[in-house]
Amino acid sequence: MATPTFVSDVDTAFNSATSPKSTASLSASVGDVLIAVGGIEAWESITNFTFANTGTAATWTEMTAGGSTTSDTFAQIAHATIASALTAETCSLTRTAGNSGYWYGMTVARFSGANMTGAGSAAATVGDTTSPVQVAVTTAFANSAIVYGVFDYAAVDAPSRAHTTVNGYTPTAANGQELAYFRDASHYTACIAYIVDAGAAGSKTVGMTMPGSPDAVVVAIEVPGATAAAAVPLPVINSQHINRASRW
Amino acid sequence: MAIGTCDPASRGDTFNSGELVQGDVSVSYRYGWDGTSVRPECVGPLIRVRVVNNSATVTWYAHFQGRRGQWRRLDMPPGFTNTYGTQALTNAGFVDNTDLEGLYITTDLTPPPQALAAAK
Numbered sequence: 001m002a003t004p005t006f007v008s009d010v011d012t013a014f015n016s017a018t019s020p021k022s023t024a025s026l027s028a029s030v031g032d033v034l035i036a037v038g039g040i041e042a043w044e045s046i047t048n049f050t051f052a053n054t055g056t057a058a059t060w061t062e063m064t065a066g067g068s069t070t071s072d073t074f075a076q077i078a079h080a081t082i083a084s085a086l087t088a089e090t091c092s093l094t095r096t097a098g099n100s101g102y103w104y105g106m107t108v109a110r111f112s113g114a115n116m117t118g119a120g121s122a123a124a125t126v127g128d129t130t131s132p133v134q135v136a137v138t139t140a141f142a143n144s145a146i147v148y149g150v151f152d153y154a155a156v157d158a159p160s161r162a163h164t165t166v167n168g169y170t171p172t173a174a175n176g177q178e179l180a181y182f183r184d185a186s187h188y189t190a191c192i193a194y195i196v197d198a199g200a201a202g203s204k205t206v207g208m209t210m211p212g213s214p215d216a217v218v219v220a221i222e223v224p225g226a227t228a229a230a231a232v233p234l235p236v237i238n239s240q241h242i243n244r245a246s247r248w
Numbered sequence: 249m250a251i252g253t254c255d256p257a258s259r260g261d262t263f264n265s266g267e268l269v270q271g272d273v274s275v276s277y278r279y280g281w282d283g284t285s286v287r288p289e290c291v292g293p294l295i296r297v298r299v300v301n302n303s304a305t306v307t308w309y310a311h312f313q314g315r316r317g318q319w320r321r322l323d324m325p326p327g328f329t330n331t332y333g334t335q336a337l338t339n340a341g342f343v344d345n346t347d348l349e350g351l352y353i354t355t356d357l358t359p360p361p362q363a364l365a366a367a368k
Contacts, residue, residue: 011352012352013350013351013352014268014351015268015348015349016313016315016351017289018313018350021350022360024352024354025360041250101288101289102288103288154250154251155250173269173271173272173274179270179271180268180269180270181267181270182266182269184265184267185251185261185265186250186254186288187288188250
């Protein structure tokens with residue numbers, strides 16, 4: 001199966017409590033897959049976010065969600081396959097409950113050549129004092145990409161963070177595979193990244209190092225490549241034509 | 249939980265701080281405390297904002313929606329690094345840390361349209 005192609009990403013603001021909040025504008029072609037990773041600094045009574053987009057509404061499928069310990073950070077992933085092209089539209093994330101003063105944010109990554117049917121996802125609560133903060137996600141297909149997000153209620157500052165290497169790929173801000181990093185000492189830390197090609201199907205551990213005492217949740221989702229195109233069938237000779245020709 | 253209160257001294261720090269990194273671009277800031285606000289809605293005087301654009305070709309813009317919904321912008325041409333102190337931020341229309349909220353980093357000169365509508 002071919003590896004999906006990362007095309008671009010857009011973000012909402014991470015440092016505000018405004019709800020709903022929207023990303024910068026993005027465009028997407030029919031068949032593209034959008035992966036949305038959202039998280040909020042404190043969990044409280046939140047059980048899910050609401051994901052949406054402007055333009056022709058896509059069907060957003062909410063996958064894994066998780067909260068860190070003691071109702072702290074909450075994070076969720078959703079995906080949508082674009083059925084009608086989007087041009088300069090935005091995606092939105094709505095907080096459904098909880099303290100209206102808590103900050104939250106979302107990154108939306110666009111992939112082409114992806115097919116989300118059967119994709120794996122996972123969430124893990126890391127808890128206090130554990131580094132690296134990681135989650136194991138089982139990929140169902142070979143050569144899938146993996147998108148993941150780390151949200152830390154302890155607001156640990158991780159300027160020298162190191163992402164876990166998967167199949168030789170290590171996201172960094174410099175190589176563009178770390179999509180966003182945000183941290184405010186009074187609120188939370190958020191980091192969203194992706195693995196280009198996770199290699200053979202199976203359990204993959206993604207995440208990052210964080211100094212100090214993080215209190216984090218990590219969510220991840222597999223982005224499988226589109227099924228390889230069916231082999232072109234050998235041309236079939238129309239026997240009727242041959243029969244006719246034989247008469248000529 | 250996030251350590252302490254809005255008072256940076258409760259964390260053993262001399263200032264509150266934050267940072268957003270997106271690819272080639274980073275925006276970091278420091279601010280104080282007004283002495284009365286409480287988490288999660290801290291308010292404090294701005295100390296500095298530092299912007300870095302490591303791209304050699306792309307101009308980026310930092311759009312700040314602000315808690316009150318009034319957009320402000322800092323421009324980052326290719327290779328641009330700058331630190332804005334209190335006076336420079338005042339001149340650019342920033343009053344306190346709440347004006348830094350709702351930060352978008354984009355290549356668009358204008359703020360995100362949907363976010364703009366939400367601010368009205």
